[in-house]
Amino acid sequence: MLDPLALAVALPLLGALLVTMLPGWSRTLGMLTALATTGVALWLTVTVWSGEGLRSDLGGWGVPLGIGLRADGLAAALVAMANLVALAISINATGYFGAAESSRKFWPLWLLLWTALNGLFLAADLFNLYVMLELLGLSAAALGALTGTREAAEANLRYLLVGLLGSMTYLLGVALLYTAYGVLDLELVAEALTPGPVAWSALALMIGGLLLKSALFPLHFWLPPAHANAPAPVSAALSALVVKAAVYLVLRLWLDLFDGIATLPAAMLLGLLGAGAVLWGSWRALRAERLKLLAAYSTVAQIGYLFLFLPLLTAAPDGDTRERLLTALVLLALTHGFAKAGFFLAAGLVQKSTGHDRIRELGGAAQSLPAATFTIGLAGVALIGLPPSGTFFAKWVLVGQAIALGQWWWALVAMAGTLLAAAYVFRVLARAFNREPTPKCFLTDPRTEIPALLLAALSALAVGLAAQPIAVLLGAGV
Amino acid sequence: MNLDPYLPLAIVLSSALPGVLIFLLGEDSYRLRTALNMFGALLKIVLVGWMIWGVFHGHVYESRLTLMPGLELVLSADALSVLFVALSTVLWLVTTIYAIGYLEHSPNRSRFFGFFSLCVSATVGIALAGNLMTFVVFYEILTLATYPLVAHRGTPDADHGAKVYLAYTMSGGVLLFVGAVWLQTLVGQLAFTQGGLLGAAPEALHGQFIVIFFLLLAGLGVKAALVPLHGWLPQAMIAPAPVSALLHAVAVVKAGAFGIVRVVYDVYGVEFAHDLGLLTVLGVLAATTIIYGSIKALSQDGLKKRLAYSTVSQVSYIALGASVLGPIATIGGLVHLVHQGIMKITLFFCAGNYAETLGVHRVSEMNGVGRRMPWTTLAFTVGALGMIGIPPVAGFVTKWYLGLGAASAGAYWVIGVLLVSSLLNAAYFLPILYRAWFRPPPEHWPKEPVLSKRLETAPSLLWPPVVTALLAVIAGLLAAAPFSPLEWATLIAEREYGR
DSSP states (O other), X not given: OOOHHHHHHHHHHHHHHHHHHOGXXXXXXXHHXXXXXXXXXXXXXXXXXXXXXXXXXXXXXXXXXXXXXXXXHHHHHHHHHHHHHHHHHHHHHHHHHTTSHHXXXXXXXXXXXXXXXXXXXXXXXXXXXXXXXXXXXXXXXXXXXXXXXXXXXXXXXXXXXXXXXXXXXXXXXXXXXXXXXXXXXXXXXXXXXXXXXXXXXXXXXXXXXXXXXXXXXXXXXXHHHHHXXXXXXXXXHIIIIIHHHHHHHHHHIIIIISTTTSOHHHHHHHHHHHHXXXXXXXXXXXXXXXXXXXXXXXXXXXXXXXXXXXXXXXXXXXXXXXXXXXXXXXXXXXXXXXXHHHHHHHHHHHHHHHSOOBGGGOHHHHHHOHHHHHHXXXXXXXXXXXXXXXXXXXXXXXXXXXXXXXXXXXXXXXXXXXXXXXXXXXXXXXXGOSSSOOOSOSOSOHHHHHHHHHXXXXXXXXXTTTHHHHHHHHHTTO | OOOGGXXXXXXXXXXXXXXHHHHHSOTTOHHHHHHHHHXXXXXXXXXXXXXHHHHHTTOOOEEEEEEETTEEEEEEOOHHHHHHHHHHHHHHHHHHHHHHHHTTTOSOHHHHHHHHHHHHHHHHHXXXXXXXXXXXXXXXXXXXXXXXXXXXXXXXXXXXXXXXHHHHHHHHHHHHHHHHHHHHHHHSOOBOOTTOSSTTSOGGGHHHHHHHHHHHHHHHHHHHTOTTSOTHHHHGGGSOHHHHHHHHXXXXXXXXXXXXXXXXXXXXXXXXXXXXXXXXHHHHHHHHHHHHHHHHHHTOOBHHHHHHHXXXXXXXXXXXXXXXOSHHHHHHHHHHHHHHHHHHHHHHHHHHHXXXXXXXXXXXXXXXXXXXXXXXXXXXXXXXXXXXXXXXXXXXXXXXXXXXXXXXXXXXXXXXXXHHHHHHHHHHHHHHHHXXXXXXXXXXXXXXXOOOSSSSSOHHHHHHHHHHHHHHHHHHHTTTSTTSHHHHHHHHHHHHTTO
């Protein structure tokens, strides 16, 4: 019974049920669940890292009938990141929501979202992936609307509908494959799949639906208002994890399922959209008037970088080059996850202490909250791609391979994005230097500040330097 | 247990870790902060001393971290890195003492000293970088660590200066990044190699090598303040005096110049760079910068601004030395790395002292400061004479070797540049000295707080320039002694030219 795969999905689900039944204990139960789930997730990652791919069929029903879960290196890497971030968000949330009414509403939805995340990363067949995708979209939209303001309700209703459209399109593709081949398990479908109209239509439908959910330019319109209007811990989860889950699925399908069917022109198209996202997202972030809106547009841009890898991965010969590109891609995704979560949590601190997040008027706030300012600074290092963050090394590989594979234009995009990111990050940080009185001490509210600071520090200082273990993890359990 | 592989890392961390701890300190923990600063600075000196001894005796110190195949962070010590490490370590200690005195009672000291330490750590990382990627890593960290120091005062001017600084260095950083990555796709590993590592590459790549050289040079030239990339430097003068001192003598400007030296000697190889015709370009750029900076300095009334343009000019002697083929010019350029640092930091300390003690910020206000502050002015005089190149101060040694090297390489135009530049140096420094010593002082100084009862100013402000001025004289007088900067530069040149 002690199976980390099953536990990683079952624990948060159990926790969600418990906090629904015992709302008075929601904070305690929620934190216990968060700790236990994160522990299981790390156990899972270490197991995969030490060389075993994991696979389990719930209830003993084998393929093609049962619910299968499996973890390879890619899944394990993302599970580890997602769960660490989720733990930090949970700790921050205990302080952010306090004992207010919204705390009781937060925990059930949050643990449900966590279940969906882990389920999505670990699911082994296309239909389960759909279920998890739907659960993720529903819980995310509900969480986003927690503030109850008009803007939040509007933005999240749009988010919900767009999400439904996306997952429905995906489901259509799945149905097409199921009709043609009669199997849903990822590996079995991959074996059966032959190039042809069915495969191409399925590819277009599934990837198209997921692009909508991963907010790739120009389908990003729903993201900024939804992410900017949610409570800070929720924004952190939406930007760092939920969007990333959709991108993970694109990657999974592209690499495992449609390998050999996805053509270079198709990859070029996605790369082009990614380039659009990098430039447009960064530009809008630069023009944004509010801190959280800036962070949301920055997410649009950072998602774009991930798609720049697709044409390179498709063009790269198998072997070393491909492995390096994949490692860089994952490095970028992990770094962004930690950085963006830290950034949003810090933005939440600023918003709480000043009552607003208008960048123009942040002067004093940035000065009186050194910990939050440092968080934004460290996360900013990762967003810009300055060393020693993972983004820096990922961009090193990206630019190098773009030049080596003769697709140098992606290098130009990445560099332009870097400069734009520097401009929007330092637009915020410059506010920290004015002549307000000196802050007396570094921390003012440790419970909310430390998780944010740790996330940002991980993104800026640790993930990049741990590239080698991450590469080992990615190579494991395939 | 063999500790050698950890020594370079320890040298970087000996300032980085105290820096991080200082951030966490409350503003009032004056003693603890000072203790941490001094502990880091002294520990670094001990470690560097150990390293100098080892490198001289042929030990290899190397810390290495593999990220991916082909992506390695390497810190290692060769003779060239030791030269720069020793300079930054000694001057960091002096500057820290100066800064503690200078910033007494001013706000945000934890933030200041934290970034100050990080700035030095990044510089030392640049010095010890064993390949081009590691160099770029620390080069960018330096940009980041310096920004808060320039913006420190928080006035609109400081904000503007810091933004200009950032715009220049970030753009330069991107060019450097692209150049380095591109070069790596062509030749694989980019470990710094004595004698260069590109010479053996196939001729088909030479065209790309030339383009890449310009990318690298643009990236490094921003920090080294090569004309026309120098625009940020005078604006960054808004920073507090210890920052300007460190920026101009050790950290930012010198990091750029050091990078140029590395690229010319240890990536391209000086002979290969000469064959590609790149040295001529570098020489013309350096010469233009030397003359242009000096001419601009003539018309500046602000003392710090005049010194800033003097830096623009003087740092390019290093690039000029690198652009002339032949060991003697190489020695001249390398030794100036140290000499310019000691002399320029002295001048900036003195400028800071005049501002803090008397409220004097402009050259036109300096009449008779020599009578009020004889020791500071003496130090200033030594620095200024050194810059002009008058023996026995260190600057003379530089110019002598540069001239000799140019003559032996047949590049007589370099001697012309040296002559014109020395005349210009004299033209903008001698009037200051004349005012300071021979004009009568005014009845009231602009602003004169009491900093010390016995001395002309606070002791922690007075001793640093006196010490560095003394060092400048010693470096000139004892140039032939073992372990002098000149001897060490000779050692490097011998190893570079494989003799």
